Amino acid sequence: MTTVERPPDRIELAIGGMTCASCAGRIERKLNKLDGVRASVNFATERATVEFPPGLPTTTLVDTVAHAGYTASPVRPEAPVEDDDLSAGDLRLRFLISLALSLPVIAVSMVPAWQFPTWQWAALALSYVVVLVCAWPFHRAAAVNLRHGAATMDTLVSMGVTVAFLWSVYALLFGGAGMIGMRHEFSLLPRGDTGTADIYFEVAVGVTTFLLLGRWLEARSKRRAGAALRALLALGAKDVAVLRDGVETRVPIGRLGVGELFVVRPGEKIATDGVVTEGASAVDRSLVTGESVPEEVGPGSAVVGGTVNTSGRLVVRASRVGADTQLAQMARMVERAQTGKARVQRLADRVSSVFVPVVLGIAVVTLVAWLLSGADADAAITAAVAVLVIACPCALGLATPTALLVGTGRGAQLGILVKGPEVLESTRRVTTVVLDKTGTVTTGRMSVVDVLPAAGVDTARLLRLAGAVESASEHPVAQAIAAHAGADLPAVTDFRNTEGLGVTGTVEGSAVVVGRPRLLADHGIELSDELAAARRAAAAKGRTVIAVGADGVALGLVAVADAVKPSSAEAVARLRGLGLRPVLLTGDNEAVARAIAAEVGIDEVIAEVLPADKVATVERLRAEGAVVAMVGDGVNDAPALAAADLGLAMGTGADAAIEAGDLTLVRGDLRLAADAIALSRRTLGIIKGNLFWAFAYNVAGLPLAALGLLNPMIAGAAMALSSVFVVANSLRLRGFRPAADSGGKAT
Secondary structure, three states: OOOOOOEEEEEEEEEEEOOHHHHHHHHHHHOOOOOOOOEEEEEEOOOOEEOOOOOHHHHHHHHHHHOOOOOOEOOOOOOOOOOOOOOOHHHHHHHHHHHHHHHHHHHHHHHHHHHHOHHHHHHHHHHHHHHHHOOOOHHHHHHHHHHOOOOOOOHHHHHHHHHHHHHHHHEEEHHHHHHOOOOOOOOOOOOOHHHOOOOOHHHHHHHHHHHHHHHHHHHHHHHHHHHHHHHHHHHHOOEEEEEEEEEEEEEEHHOOOOOOEEEEOOOOOOOOEEEEEEOOOEEEEEEHHOOOOOOOOOOOOOEEEEEEEOOOOEEEEEEEEEHHHHHHHHHHHHHHHHHHHHHHHHHHHHHHHHHHHHHHHHHHHHHHHHOOOOOOOOHHHHHHHOOOHHHHOOOHHHHHHHHHHHHHHHHHHHHHEEEOOOHHHHHHHHOOOEHHHHHHHHEEEEEEEEEEOOOOOOOHHHHHHHHHHHHHOOOHHHHHHHHHHHOOOEEEEEEEOOOOOOEEEEEEOOOEEEEOOHHHHHHOOOOOOHHHHHHHHHOOOOOEEEEEEEOEEEEEEEEEEEEOOOOOHHHHHHHHHHHOOEEEEEOOHHHHHHHHHHHHHEEEEEEEHHHHHHHHHHHHHHOOOEEEEEEEEEEHHHHHHHHOEEEEEEEOOOHHHHHHHHEEOOOOOOOHHHHHHHHHHHHEEEEEHHHHHHHHHHHHHHHHHOOOOOHHHHHHHHHHHHHHHHHHHHHHHHOOHHHHOOOOOOO
16 A cells, blocks of 8 residues: 655744844754754745644744744734834834934044043943943844854844943043043044054944944835735725625625625725626726726626725625635735745855854954054954954845845736746746737637628628527627627527537528528528638638528628737737747647737747647757746646746636746736736846845955954944845835836836
């Protein structure tokens, strides 16, 4: 007997107490040491995604995080995304207090004319509060990590501030700095020739103030970066008017069950996914899908929770509630993308994890080297403190996650859902885009594309008679003709369906025949030479041509086809503009496929393929050296979406296709495929820029600090500003605009 191995369980943990990327790396290493556990910790979102063997208690995971010095709690699927208001508020208060107390210390230290006889003792009193109270988060984190045998960026900050402060206290108590009337000059470069006559309170308070400013701005920026996800979750209605026994009762949304009827009045949000049973209206879907044009709905129409009813009263039967709704699924996809890690981020995390111990070593070497060179102790300590402060790789830890946070959030606003952060890196390499035809390039629904009346025949009468007979048939072509003919159609009698040929019936006293020319011929009706030629021309374009006759006379032709979406040609042009090679892939016949391809501007067509052949086609293109993105919407596209290097699923299609895709285009608009690739590339470009500046900053700053060419206070300001720069650079992605909104090019 064989045993089936169960897949690993998965949980999201909210992590508390992290102050830098090194903290995230430490938690990740602790969790990954557990047997069968795979964890990814994201500093920017303060979440851990953990896969663990079935049977392992989640308390084990929580306890492991606690033993590392942090807090963890499971995230409920329906729980709202917490923002950083409390954290940002605490940091803001500490920063303002530190700023108020630091300004006098820095001012009196920098301007000799303001140095009254006991200024240094006043500076000690003010600095004491800043270093011990305002900088307490740095010291606390450093102590926690020290207790667990680890060093983080907070270790560097705490050591730098503490050493500068304690050295100054020593100089006051046991050196010449405590003398009444002592003065010293301020310099952008450290002073190293005055022994214990110098104090560095301005360095201790300045570094603390600048770093608190940086941390506060980071917290605010992270909150802004996650605003898109919070806004997405906030779209859902809070209560709903449930229809029970014919009586409307307003209840909290959590008490609405599947299958229950609820009422939506004009201007109200639709509470959950469902199907309209009564009423007609237009639904504004822009908040959920980004689609600006309202959708007309009536009985039988599917509606999505979070969209807005603009006009008539609707009665809707709930089909999905709670965590199963499309809105909740969208939020989970966005959050999963934001809590995951791209390969480039893992590289940065590995660098951060070894960077702190290396910097501590460099600081010790700097201190010893300066002392051995014969320099004064204060010069050696100043250089070592500058090394500790300038080296904090906070910007490195924020470079990737903040860009992912903003990029995926902006994508959600536009109707582009990214399944995971590694998808962004995949888009960079894509060279070929394979487009499924039905439902992707075309609408997936048959519609009338041309009406060709015979000479002397009124078009309206042709459609009226054909529509009346076809309205009695359930065939897709018949339904397309009936819908095109209009709602006010005469009744049909003596209706008869001839399998494979067409239908007949009596309308307003006329014997009407609608179908293939063979059926008309069986009823003694022949097409004229002009109509026969028009039929051949329409068939050559891949259209289905229906002949219409009445009372023994041919009235004309109706051409029906799976119409191309209005946006498809523009979408193909945009894909070409991104340097991609479009390929049309379909199970339809060659003539239809080539006609569609010519209409949208695609040169390469692969037609008459089975679902299995679609996978083989993708694999063949990959074997030829192409990096393939597949765009599809049907169940039969799911294997090909999974086989491609990048799968883009139309959100209007089947759930299986959406599950198999890497990106989901919520609106089903092919232009979103080009926008998704453009946004992904832009996000990756921002990440690269962030990493470059973060690395360049540390690489350039460390030698200057070690050589004594950098004042520790200036180093603290530069380090804080580098983190702010990285976050601000990432926030530029919030301004990304699709090509349709920016003159034809995504910006």
